[in-house]
Amino acid sequence: MKHILTTAVIALLLAACAQNKPAKNSLYYWGDFNKQQYQTLNNALTPQEQIANMEKYFLDAQSNYAKAAPGTHAHLGMLYAKVGNLAGAKTQFEMEKQAFPESATYMNFLLKNVVGEK
Structure with a gap:
C-alpha cells in the first residue's frame, strides 16, 4: 500500500511540473x-x-525575435487594399511571397487582381 501511495504522489508531482513547463516554442x-x-x-x-493591431503584431513579433506567422503579411496587405493603400498592399504581398515562397501563386494572383499589377 505504501508503494502505491508513493507512486501516486510522484505521478501527481510530475503532472504538476509538466503543467508549469512553458509551451514548446x-x-x-x-x-x-x-x-x-x-x-x-x-x-x-x-x-x-x-x-493598427496588425502593425503592433509585427512589432511584437520583432521584439520576440520571432518570424511572423504564415498569412500575416497577406492579411495586412488585404487590409491596406481595403482602405485604398495599394502601395502598402503590394509591399505586404511581396513580403508574404518572400517569407513563404509556397504562397507565390496566390500572392501573384492578389498582386494582379487586388493591386492591379500586370
Missing part, C-alpha cells in the same frame, strides 16, 4: 493573430483599427 509568432482574423471576419473593428 513555435516556429512562428502567432500572438493574437487568430483574434485579429476573427475580428476582421466579423467587422468588429474598423479597417484602420485592424491595421
Whole structure:
C-alpha cells in the first residue's frame, strides 16, 4: 500500500511540473493573430483599427525575435487594399511571397487582381 501511495504522489508531482513547463516554442509568432482574423471576419473593428493591431503584431513579433506567422503579411496587405493603400498592399504581398515562397501563386494572383499589377 505504501508503494502505491508513493507512486501516486510522484505521478501527481510530475503532472504538476509538466503543467508549469512553458509551451514548446513555435516556429512562428502567432500572438493574437487568430483574434485579429476573427475580428476582421466579423467587422468588429474598423479597417484602420485592424491595421493598427496588425502593425503592433509585427512589432511584437520583432521584439520576440520571432518570424511572423504564415498569412500575416497577406492579411495586412488585404487590409491596406481595403482602405485604398495599394502601395502598402503590394509591399505586404511581396513580403508574404518572400517569407513563404509556397504562397507565390496566390500572392501573384492578389498582386494582379487586388493591386492591379500586370
